[in-house]
Every structure is written in C-alpha cells, then in structure tokens.
Amino acid sequence: MKITGTGIGQGVAVGSVVRMAERLPEPVDRPSHLDPKLEGERAKASMSVVAAExxxxxxxxxGAAQDVLEAQAMIAEDPSLVDEVANRLxxxxxxxxxxxxxxxxxxxxLAGMGGYMAERAADLDDISQRVIAHLLKLPAPGVPDPGHPFVLVARDLAPADTATLDLDQVLGLVTVDGGPTSHTAILAREKSIVAIVGAADASGLADGDTVIVDAANDLVVSDPSADEVAAAKARIAERAALEAAPVTPGALADGTPVPLLANLGSADGAAEALRLGAEGVGLFRTEFLFLDADTAPSITDQQAxxxxxxxxxxxxxxxxxVLDAGADKPLSFLNDAAEENPALxxxxxxxxxxxxxxxxxxLTALAAAxxxxxxxxxxxxxxxxTVDETRYFTALAKELGIRVAGVMVETPSAALVADHVLAACDFASIGTNDLTQYTMAADRLLGTVAKLQDPWHPAVLRLIADVGRAGAELGKPVxxxxxxxxxxxxxxxxxxLGATSLSMSPSALADVRASLARYSPDDAKALxxxxLAAEGAAEARAAAQAVASEITTAREAAS
Structure with missing residues (x-):
C-alpha cells in the first residue's frame, strides 16, 4: 500500500513501525475538593516546571530547535493563559x-485560522499534555524506546520530542497531521530526518509493519516487496556516499560556479552550515534580535x-x-496599528x-560590525x-557605511520592473516564498490555499526569469x-532562469550540490x-523531470 504525504528533504528510510503512545485522556470535568487558591498554586507550579524543562x-x-522550545516555554507561562486557568479555577x-x-x-x-497558525495549534496541545502529566504525576508524553532502530509514526510530534530524537534509533518519521510549515517539518529539515508529514492514511499503520519512507517522492510504502526494499537500500547507500564525499563549491557540470549559501536565523547555526559546505550566508534573518521585545535593541547589542x-x-x-516585520511578525515599537490585511x-x-x-x-550597527x-x-x-523604495534604501545604506546594498524581490511589481530596480542597487535576492504568495494571491498562512503556494508555477518562474534577465544585462548578481x-x-x-547563487537550509546543500553537478548551463536552460512553457505548477515540474530524464538517458547512451 502506498500512502501519500509531504516529504521533508530528499532522503529515504526502511524500517519497522513503532507508533507514538496515545495522548493522555481528557481530564474529567468534576468539582475540585481543594480551594481555588491551592489549585492555582498547583497549576502554576506545574506550568513553571514544564517551562523549565x-x-x-x-x-x-x-539551533532552530532552541528558538522553538524557548517560545514554547514562554507559552507555558504566558500571563493570558495563566489568567484563563485562574478564571476556570x-x-x-x-x-x-x-x-x-x-x-x-x-x-x-489558532486551528480556526488555518495554514501556518493552525500548525502551531499542535504546540499548545503538547504543552497542555505535559502540564497535565506533571499535575497527575504521570510520565510526560514522549518518544518510545523499543531498543532497536525504527520508523516513528505519530499523530504529530511535539517540538520538544522532535528536537531531541535519537537519530541512531529513529530511521524515519511519519506524521498523520501537520504540513510543510509545521514545527515538526521545520525541525526535521534542520536535523536531516527522513520525514513525511500530513500522511493521513498512516493512521492505519501498526507496530511492526515494514515501511519505506520516501521523502523525495512524498510516499510511505507499506509492506514493500523485496525489490522495493533493495532499491530503497541502494538509494540509502548512494546518499551516504554523497554525504561522505569531500565538500566542493557549488557548480554546474562544466565547472560554472553557482555559490551555495545558507539561510540562518542566528549565529548559532554557523558552524554546522560551514561543516555542510555553505560558501557563505545568503539570508541572515535579523528578526531574532527584535521579536518579543518592547523596544528595539541598542546599536551596541546589535553590533555584537x-x-x-x-x-x-x-x-x-x-x-x-534588515528587519522584516509585519504580517506574521508584528512589533509594537515598529507598527502596532491593527490592519485588516497586514500582508498587504x-x-x-x-x-x-x-x-x-x-x-x-x-545599518549603523551593521557597518560597525x-x-x-x-x-x-x-x-x-x-x-x-517600487524603484523609489530601492533608491531610498540604497542611498541610506551607503550614507551609513554599507558598501554593498541590495533588495529582496518578493513582489510582482519589483520583478516586473527589475531592470529599473537593479539599476538603482547593487544586487537582488529573490524571496520565492512571498513572491509565490503575492503572484498567486494565496496567503501563505492559510491552509485552504496551501496548494497554490508552489514556486513551480510558471507565473512565478516567469517573474524570476525577468529578474534573472535584468541581472545578466546589467551585470548585477541575482x-x-x-x-x-x-x-x-x-x-x-x-x-x-538566471540565478547566480542559491541560499537554503544547510541540510539541503548536499542534495542541491549533487543535482547542479549533473547538468551543463545549456541543460539548465532546457529545463x-x-x-516556463507549462500551464501549471504540476505540469512544470513534470516537464522539467521529463527533460532531466532525457538528458540522463542521452548521457548514458553516449558513454
């Protein structure tokens, strides 16, 4: 039986299923025999213990796991939740x-909001379960330990469990719920765990079932044939050899360089990114300095x-x-006005x-650093x-000592006038997540339109091509x-399409490096x-795959 979901990464795993223990039962709704003050002390103490844990x-x-778990710890003692508990007591x-x-x-x-926010709902469930377990003096929910390597199957996995999985034992991860932006997916990607999320039919898998977890093809294969297992193990060996190979700079088959850079949210991930072959940083997000703060950090703190x-x-x-606040990252000291559609x-x-x-x-702190x-x-x-915004930022950055100033192309308007935008700055970097959102008029936080959030769509690719063409004509990096x-x-x-460098989660570097090395510049243009000629995202992916297969077949025939 083949079960579909959303694969995280390109890995494959083979193993026997061990299911996550079921959740604690819902506490009985009965009157307390204790004074509300004593019950409040019990609740507050357990919430504090869970936060500390x-x-x-x-x-x-x-890394990213620390950011996620620290955010959960804050939720565990959030004053508004404490008040909600007190009201019920x-x-x-x-x-x-x-x-x-x-x-x-x-x-x-949160669940009613859909998309990204709905995927945070599972985090609240986990915290609640941990607090209740502590109150009842029961073991907290956690990953089973069968004493042998296994494929973990769960309704969903809490960040606290995903972050501390024993990768010598957990061969792969399959969740019934969740999506590509859930914390499970984010942490699985960072830790290079072979994972399939949102595999609804995985609820029918039982302990001991043999499965293949094929993240590259978004599949879980239950009760595979001997040939399917052999093919999967061959792919595992091939990936192991790839990961063990000496790290080289990103390049196409003819040696044309394509620098492979890392997306990082703080300096904590720098050492791992370098170990995995990052040639630099293509996106350093600075929001971690500003979030959960009542005032902007000082120049000195930022510079450090x-x-x-x-x-x-x-x-x-x-x-x-520079700071990207608004929409899903509002900051009271920057913009605390309520907006009906903050993404716009x-x-x-x-x-x-x-x-x-x-x-x-x-900018002053960056120039000093x-x-x-x-x-x-x-x-x-x-x-x-707009071009005016580009000129404004470039001029201010240069005034304050920044030597190389550029812009992110995340809106169709910037892509459509990319020639003028790039003429007014030093470089452009395309943020495909937001560019896809605005091109497809599909809010990236809404699960109801998640299928439209696909950068393979030719409309998105054509905008990227416009920016790449403008960069080539002006001699500006894209x-x-x-x-x-x-x-x-x-x-x-x-x-x-004209991209001169690629930046990504460090765990993806090896797969992308190997993929680039298979194709010449002409091959890349053919793909x-x-x-570009397709009519939709699925068709574009299939068309590129067909050309890639033809290139591989022709190369094998020639050799």
Missing part, C-alpha cells in the same frame, strides 16, 4: 481540567550579534536582511521607512515594491533565498524552458 531541552538541542474546576480547557480554547483559536555572525564567516559573503500593509521596507530611526540604527571583521557584508531591504532553492531539480531550473 522546555528551556533545558532547547539549550541542549541548540474560580468556577470550582480542578487544576488539570482548568489547564486543559484554557489551552484548548487557544488551540481552537552581527560581529559574531560575520566573524564565523571570515572571508566569505554574508547577506543580511505596513511591513518590510515600508515599516522601516515609517520608523527610520530603527533602520538607521540597524563590517569594519571590525573580514567577511564580505552585503545588506538588503525586504518587501521592495540570488535566490526562498525555500525553492532547496528543491534539487528546481534549483537547476532557477539557475537556468527552465520546459517549465
């Missing part, structure tokens, strides 16, 4: 029931963090995106221009829509820093042409 796990895991409920109801109310609110990142990549290019509101460069002192301080280190600093502005760059085949198409 999550912080500890985060510190142990590091005043009505005579037990601490266990009050915690369950308070977290469930917030969970339902930027210096840390630049020092880690001495002699290499580091592309920093005061965000990115618009918000920074509105509060220019914040932008000036960030650049002067103190040996990395090659490039700085870019997010959400550029990078890709969205998730599209992590797709090995799409990466080749993007190079064929791009086939995708």
């Amino acid at each position: 999550l912080m500890s796990r985060g510190a142990k895991a590091g 005043e009505n005579g409920k037990t601490a266990e029931r009050a915690v369950f109801e308070a977290f469930a109310s917030y969970r339902d609110l 963090q930027y210096t840390r990142m630049l020092s880690a990549f001495a002699g290499k290019k580091v592309v920093v995106r 509101g005061l965000r990115g460069i618009r918000a920074l221009r509105h509060s220019e002192v914040i932008l000036r301080e960030q 650049d002067a103190a280190t040996d990395a090659e600093l490039w700085v870019m502005a997010p959400m550029i829509a 990078g890709i820093c969205g998730e599209a760059a992590a797709d090995p085949l799409l990466a080749v198409v993007l190079v064929g 791009a042409g086939a995708a």
Whole structure:
C-alpha cells in the first residue's frame, strides 16, 4: 500500500513501525475538593516546571530547535493563559481540567485560522499534555524506546520530542497531521530526518509493519516487496556516499560556479552550515534580535550579534536582511496599528521607512560590525515594491557605511520592473516564498490555499526569469533565498532562469550540490524552458523531470 504525504528533504528510510503512545485522556470535568487558591498554586507550579524543562531541552538541542522550545516555554507561562486557568479555577474546576480547557480554547483559536497558525495549534496541545502529566504525576508524553532502530509514526510530534530524537534509533518519521510549515517539518529539515508529514492514511499503520519512507517522492510504502526494499537500500547507500564525499563549491557540470549559501536565523547555526559546505550566508534573518521585545535593541547589542555572525564567516559573503516585520511578525515599537490585511500593509521596507530611526540604527550597527571583521557584508531591504523604495534604501545604506546594498524581490511589481530596480542597487535576492504568495494571491498562512503556494508555477518562474534577465544585462548578481532553492531539480531550473547563487537550509546543500553537478548551463536552460512553457505548477515540474530524464538517458547512451 502506498500512502501519500509531504516529504521533508530528499532522503529515504526502511524500517519497522513503532507508533507514538496515545495522548493522555481528557481530564474529567468534576468539582475540585481543594480551594481555588491551592489549585492555582498547583497549576502554576506545574506550568513553571514544564517551562523549565522546555528551556533545558532547547539549550541542549541548540539551533532552530532552541528558538522553538524557548517560545514554547514562554507559552507555558504566558500571563493570558495563566489568567484563563485562574478564571476556570474560580468556577470550582480542578487544576488539570482548568489547564486543559484554557489551552484548548487557544488551540481552537489558532486551528480556526488555518495554514501556518493552525500548525502551531499542535504546540499548545503538547504543552497542555505535559502540564497535565506533571499535575497527575504521570510520565510526560514522549518518544518510545523499543531498543532497536525504527520508523516513528505519530499523530504529530511535539517540538520538544522532535528536537531531541535519537537519530541512531529513529530511521524515519511519519506524521498523520501537520504540513510543510509545521514545527515538526521545520525541525526535521534542520536535523536531516527522513520525514513525511500530513500522511493521513498512516493512521492505519501498526507496530511492526515494514515501511519505506520516501521523502523525495512524498510516499510511505507499506509492506514493500523485496525489490522495493533493495532499491530503497541502494538509494540509502548512494546518499551516504554523497554525504561522505569531500565538500566542493557549488557548480554546474562544466565547472560554472553557482555559490551555495545558507539561510540562518542566528549565529548559532554557523558552524554546522560551514561543516555542510555553505560558501557563505545568503539570508541572515535579523528578526531574532527584535521579536518579543518592547523596544528595539541598542546599536551596541546589535553590533555584537552581527560581529559574531560575520566573524564565523571570515572571508566569505554574508547577506543580511534588515528587519522584516509585519504580517506574521508584528512589533509594537515598529507598527502596532491593527490592519485588516497586514500582508498587504505596513511591513518590510515600508515599516522601516515609517520608523527610520530603527533602520538607521540597524545599518549603523551593521557597518560597525563590517569594519571590525573580514567577511564580505552585503545588506538588503525586504518587501521592495517600487524603484523609489530601492533608491531610498540604497542611498541610506551607503550614507551609513554599507558598501554593498541590495533588495529582496518578493513582489510582482519589483520583478516586473527589475531592470529599473537593479539599476538603482547593487544586487537582488529573490524571496520565492512571498513572491509565490503575492503572484498567486494565496496567503501563505492559510491552509485552504496551501496548494497554490508552489514556486513551480510558471507565473512565478516567469517573474524570476525577468529578474534573472535584468541581472545578466546589467551585470548585477541575482540570488535566490526562498525555500525553492532547496528543491534539487528546481534549483537547476532557477539557475537556468538566471540565478547566480542559491541560499537554503544547510541540510539541503548536499542534495542541491549533487543535482547542479549533473547538468551543463545549456541543460539548465532546457529545463527552465520546459517549465516556463507549462500551464501549471504540476505540469512544470513534470516537464522539467521529463527533460532531466532525457538528458540522463542521452548521457548514458553516449558513454
């Protein structure tokens, strides 16, 4: 039986199923025999213990996992949730029931929003379960330990469990719920776990079933044949050899360089990115300095963090995106006005221009860090829509000591006038996530339109081609820093469309490096042409795959 879902990465695994234990039962709704104050002390103590445990796990895991778990720890002691629990205790409920109801109310609110926000709902469920388990003096939910390597199958996996999986035991991961932007998917990608998420029919798998988890093809194969197992094991061996091979710079088959860079959210991931072959940083997100703060960080504090990142990549290019706030990342000190559609509101460069002192301080800190280190600093502005915005940012950046200033192309308007935009700055970097969102008029946070969030769509590819053509004509670099760059085949198409560098999650570097090395510049253009000529995303992918197969067949025949 073949079960479909969303594959994370390009890996494959073979093993026997071990199912995650079922959740704790819903606490009985009965009157408490304790005073509400005592019940409140019990609830608050358990919430504090769970918060501390999550912080500890985060510190142990590091990287993106630490950010996720620290955010969960804050939720565990969030004042509004504490108040919700207290209100229910005043009505005579037990601490266990009050915690369950308070977290469930917030969970339902997020689930109703769909998409990205709905995928955060599972995080609340996990925290609630951990608090209730502590109140009842029961073991917290966790990953089973059967004593042998296994494929873990779960309804969904909590960040606290995903972050600390024993990769010597867990061969692969399959979840019934979740999507490509869930924390399970994000952490699986970072840890290079072979995973399929959102595989609804996986609920029928039983302990001991043999399965193939084929992330590259979005499949779970249950009860595979001997030939299917042999083919899967051959692919596993091939990937192991690929990962063990010496790391080389990204390049096409004829040696044409295509620098492969890392997307990073802090300097914590620098060492791992370098180990995996990152030739620099194509997107350094600076939001971690500003989120959960009542005021913008000082120039001194910012400079210290930027210096840390630049020092880690001495002699290499580091592309920093100035603060990108708004939409799903609102900041009270930047823009606290309620907006009916914040994705189309005061965000990115618009918000920074509105509060220019914040932008000036960030650029000043970046210039100081650049002067103190040996990395090659490039700085870019997010959400550029007009040539005027491009000129504004470039002029201000140069005034404050930034030597290389560019823009992110994330809106169709910027792509359509890319020749004018690139004439007014030093480089462009295409953010395919937002470019796809705005091109397809499909909110990336809404699950109801998630299928339209596909960068393979020819409408998106044509805009990328426009930017690539403008870059080539003007001699200006055009990078890709969205998730599209992590797709090995799409990466080749993007190079064929004019991309001069690719930036991605470090775990994707090896697959993309190997994919590029299979194709010449003419091959890349042929794949791009086939995708551009298609009428939809699925057809574009299929057309590119067909051309890739023809190229491989012709090469094998010639040899």
